[in-house]
Structure formats: C-alpha cells, structure tokens
Amino acid sequence: MSDNMNDKNENIDETVVDETAEAEASETVDDTAIGDIAADASSADSIESIDFTVVYDDDTAAVADNDTADADETADATDNAADIEDDDSDVVADNANQVKETLALRSSDEPTALESHETVKADSVTSVSSQLDNEIKRNRKKDAFFFKTNPTFALDHVTVTNRKTGRNILDDLSLSFHAGSTHAVLVDAEDREQHQALLATMVGMVRTDRGNVMHKSANLSEAEPVEVLGHRIGFIPQRFAFRPDLDAEGNVLYAMDASNRNFLKPKPVIARELLKRVGFDEVTSGLAVGEVSELNQRRVAIARALSCEAEVIIADEPTVGLNADDTAVVLDLLKKFKRDADRKRAIIVVTTNPEVADAMEHSVELD
Numbered sequence: 350m351s352d353n354m355n356d357k358n359e360n361i362d363e364t365v366v367d368e369t370a371e372a373e374a375s376e377t378v379d380d381t382a383i384g385d386i387a388a389d390a391s392s393a394d395s396i397e398s399i400d401f402t403v404v405y406d407d408d409t410a411a412v413a414d415n416d417t418a419d420a421d422e423t424a425d426a427t428d429n430a431a432d433i434e435d436d437d438s439d440v441v442a443d444n445a446n447q448v449k450e451t452l453a454l455r456s457s458d459e460p461t462a463l464e465s466h467e468t469v470k471a472d473s474v475t476s477v478s479s480q481l482d483n484e485i486k487r488n489r490k491k492d493a494f495f496f497k498t499n500p501t502f503a504l505d506h507v508t509v510t511n512r513k514t515g516r517n518i519l520d521d522l523s524l525s526f527h528a529g530s531t532h533a534v535l536v537d538a539e540d541r542e543q544h545q546a547l548l549a550t551m552v553g554m555v556r557t558d559r560g561n562v563m564h565k566s567a568n569l570s571e572a573e574p575v576e577v578l579g580h581r582i583g584f585i586p587q588r589f590a591f592r593p594d595l596d597a598e599g600n601v602l603y604a605m606d607a608s609n610r611n612f613l614k615p616k617p618v619i620a621r622e623l624l625k626r627v628g629f630d631e632v633t634s635g636l637a638v639g640e641v642s643e644l645n646q647r648r649v650a651i652a653r654a655l656s657c658e659a660e661v662i663i664a665d666e667p668t669v670g671l672n673a674d675d676t677a678v679v680l681d682l683l684k685k686f687k688r689d690a691d692r693k694r695a696i697i698v699v700t701t702n703p704e705v706a707d708a709m710e711h712s713v714e715l716d
C-alpha cells in the first residue's frame with residue numbers, strides 16, 4: 350500500500366511539474382507574441398534597440414555565470430568611473446588655480462611682455478629720429494644730408510688699355526649718371542684717343558680691361574651690341590648721326606627698324622610725333638636731310654636717338670659747328686627730354702667745350 354501511494358504521489362508531482370512548465374511556456378509564448386506585436390508597431394530605430402534573448406533549460410548555470418561576470422564588469426566600470434571623476438576633479442581644481450594666478454598676475458602693476466616690446470620699439474624710433482634731427486641742426490649746410498639712389502648708368506672702376514703702347518687710356522674711371530638729370534663729361538680737346546675710347550666704352554663698342562659699364566643692374570659687356578644701342582642707349586655721334594639721303598621721317602624709321610623693337614603704335618605715327626616734338630618743321634616734305642639746315646639735322650639726330658625709347662641718351666659734341674643761338678636750341682632740346690610723362694632719361698653730353706659742360710646740371714672733367 351505504501352509503495353503504491355508513493356508511486357501515485359510521484360506521478361502527481363510530475364504532473365504538477367509538467368503543468369507548471371506548460372504554464373510558464375505559455376506565458377513565455379504570450380510575452381513573446383506581445384513583444385512581436387510591439388516591435389511591429391514601433392519604428393526601425395526602436396526595432397534595432399530591442400535585445401532578444403533565448404534561454405534554454407540546460408543553460409541555466411551558464412546564464413548564471415554570465416550574470417556574475419556582467420556584475421563584476423559593472424563593478425569595475427563603476428570603480429573606473431569613480432577614478433575618472435576624481436581625476437577630472439583634480440584637473441578642474443588645477444585649472445581654477447591657474448586662472449586665479451593669471452588674474453592675479455594681470456592685476457599687478459608690472460607691464461606685460463607685449464607692452465614692454467612696444468615701448469622699446471617706440472623708444473628706438475624716437476631715438477633714431479632725435480639723432481637725425483640733432484645731426485641736421487649741427488650741420489645746417491644745404492644738401493648736407495640726402496638719400497642716394499642707384500645710378501641709371503655708371504662706369505665702375507673702368508680701365509681701358511692701348512695694347513700697342515701700353516697706355517691706360519681710361520685709368521680706374523668711375524662715373525655715375527641718374528635718370529631725370531643732364532650730365533656732361535668734359536674731355537681734353539688735345540687727347541683725341543681718350544675722347545674716342547670713352548665714347549666707345551660707354552656705348553659698348555669697346556670692352557673694358559678692368560671694371561664694368563652698367564645700365565642699372567645689367568653689365569653691358571654681357572649684352573649684344575644691337576641690344577645696347579637698340580634698347581638701352583640712344584647714341585648721337587658727331588658723324589653718321591643721320592642718313593643724308595633719306596628724309597626726316599625715313600631717318601627715324603630707319604633707326605626704329607634697326608633697333609629690332611616692338612612698338613605700340615605704327616612706326617610712321619611715332620616718327621612724325623618725335624619730329625614734331627623736336628621742332629622739325631618739314632616732316633612731310635620728302636626733302637633729304639642732307640639738304641636741310643644744320644640745326645634741323647641735329648633735330649633729326651635727336652629724334653632718331655629718342656626713337657629706341659632708351660633711358661640713356663649719349664651725345665658726342667651735339668653743338669659743334671653751330672652758332673650761339675642754334676647751340677642754345679639744341680641744349681634746350683636735350684634738357685627737355687630728360688623727363689617725359691611716361692619716363693625719365695639720363696642725358697649725357699661728352700664735349701670739349703667748357704661752356705656746354707657748364708650748361709648741364711652735373712659735369713665732371715677727366716684727367
């Protein structure tokens with residue numbers, strides 16, 4: 350009897366357990382269905398945020414172990430967060446102390462580094478200005494102080510030697526010429542060799558033995574002759590200053606073609622404008638220049654020299670053979686062209702006549 354009763358009780362217990370398991374399973378199914386319905390009703394973002402977990406009866410112990418590990422990780426994270434909060438609080442405290450120190454430093458009466466620098470700079474400028482004022486007051490001579498500019502054209506320690514005689518025709522000669530001014534170089538009328546050597550060296554026809562001939566920063570010894578006489582220097586020689594067989598306009602056009610330059614206007618237009626500016630009164634006559642007056646011949650020669658648009662005009666004895674009135678006209682023309690609306694020129698006259706040299710703004714006499 351007792352054994353039968355025990356068997357029945359065990360069957361009843363198993364039945365109860367099975368029913369309980371079924372009930373729990375049904376509840377799980379119901380909960381899952383409800384969760385599915387809620388998931389369907391939610392947006393895509395809500396779906397991604399739901400975590401699904403499947404629990405098996407045989408893995409209960411493993412789940413318990415995972416829960417324990419998660420608890421340990423949470424505890425470690427909590428401890429780390431506490432440490433970070435402590436570190437952050439230390440950083441905040443340090444920053445606050447630095448701010449207080451900065452404010453205390455700014456409130457002091459001592460000048461900052463920037464203020465000190467500006468004061469020194471201002472004092473330096475004031476000191477230099479004061480020194481200049483004192484120097485000018487002590488030296489009241491006119492033109493005692495002036496700012497120098499680099500010359501437009503210069504001979505820098507030039508030596509030219511006659512290879513046959515061994516004579517230094519030009520011996521360590523240094524001259525400088527500035528645009529916007531007229532200059533004269535007075536040479537000895539008896540020393541024809543020096544006269545010719547000086548002109549040939551200045552226009553690049555003779556190379557120096559020592560020293561340089563400079564147009565601004567260009568050394569003429571490194572330039573081609575056509576570049577020197579066609580672009581850099583306008584030359585008015587005593588002989589062959591014009592072609593006597595051509596008329597005035599033809600002479601200017603001949604020089605423009607020989608310069609190998611490009612011009613903004615048609616060449617005949619420029620030629621007529623130049624002849625008008627020099628005062629030539631027979632521009633369209635077609636008369637050969639060899640048949641006009643000497644004064645008009647000099648006008649044509651000046652127009653030819655200007656046609657290459659050079660910044661340096663070198664004239665060799667431009668007034669020789671002219672009377673006093675014509676000489677004054679030619680010199681006035683040369684002075685006129687030292688400065689135009691679009692450019693300045695260095696006008697250089699090489700002459701043996703002291704009166705012509707004195708008519709220029711600056712003059713120098715060769716030994």
